Amino acid sequence: DVVMTQSPLSLPVTLGQPASISCRSSQSLVYSDGNTYLNWFQQRPGQVPRRLIYKVSNRDSGVPDRFSGSGSGTDFTLKISRVEAEDVGVYYCMQGTQWPWTFGQGTKVEIK
Amino acid sequence: EVQLVESGGGLIQPGGSLRLSCAASGFTVSTNYMAWIRQAPGKGLEWVSTLYSGGSTYYADSVKGRFTISRDNSKNTLFLQMNSLRADDTAVYYCVRGIRGVTNDWGQGTLVTVSS
Numbered sequence: 388d389v390v391m392t393q394s395p396l397s398l399p400v401t402l403g404q405p406a407s408i409s410c411r412s413s414q415s416l417v418y419s420d421g422n423t424y425l426n427w428f429q430q431r432p433g434q435v436p437r438r439l440i441y442k443v444s445n446r447d448s449g450v451p452d453r454f455s456g457s458g459s460g461t462d463f464t465l466k467i468s469r470v471e472a473e474d475v476g477v478y479y480c481m482q483g484t485q486w487p488w489t490f491g492q493g494t495k496v497e498i499k
Numbered sequence: 500e501v502q503l504v505e506s507g508g509g510l511i512q513p514g515g516s517l518r519l520s521c522a523a524s525g526f527t528v529s530t531n532y533m534a535w536i537r538q539a540p541g542k543g544l545e546w547v548s549t550l551y552s553g554g555s556t557y558y559a560d561s562v563k564g565r566f567t568i569s570r571d572n573s574k575n576t577l578f579l580q581m582n583s584l585r586a587d588d589t590a591v592y593y594c595v596r597g598i599r600g601v602t603n604d605w606g607q608g609t610l611v612t613v614s615s
Contacts, residue, residue: 438603487558
């Protein structure tokens with residue numbers, strides 16, 4: 388199975404400051420069709436998960452442009468350019484390239 | 500508007516069976532790939548199963564042989580038949596449309612509790 392390793396697991400941030408979450412996969416996530424199926428999800432407290440980013444860097448509809456995804460191969464990053472209070476929650480990376488699909492452990496973002 | 504409404508969760512004894520349903524509206528289940536993803540209390544997300552439009556199915560090793568994903572095209576509904584339930588199957592089960600591509604929608608989830 389592809390192991391997804393996120394860091395850090397806890398991220399205290401100051402409002403208005405940038406934040407960055409790393410996600411590393413144990414194998415390349417490049418699929419045979421040339422796409423890299425790496426997603427990022429946000430789960431606010433008590434809410435259903437919501438996808439933010441698909442295929443490494445594509446923002447979902449309605450996602451603020453302060454969220455961005457980057458990376459390639461086995462190394463990926465989610466960046467928040469300026470953290471807002473509504474960004475508090477747990478963030479997960481997920482690979483959909485190889486079966487079984489696997490998630491990272493989650494990174495808890497909280498305000499300092 | 501796309502909606503996914505799960506039902507069928509509840510309290511069940513170890514070894515028992517449950518069938519989860521996911522009623523979809525705003526799109527056609529049979530022309531999309533659908534998945535079940537679960538989240539144990541206080542834990543992270545775990546992919547459970549996927550059903551492709553062509554009928555191919557995939558399962559996590561932890562549920563293979565015990566769970567079956569299916570759909571009823573006439574009812575536009577996705578199912579998850581869960582047999583031989585164990586305590587570690589306790590989780591909120593989410594019905595999900597897409598994940599890899601442009602579209603991705605989640606239901607509100609249904610809680611399954613396996614306990615004696």
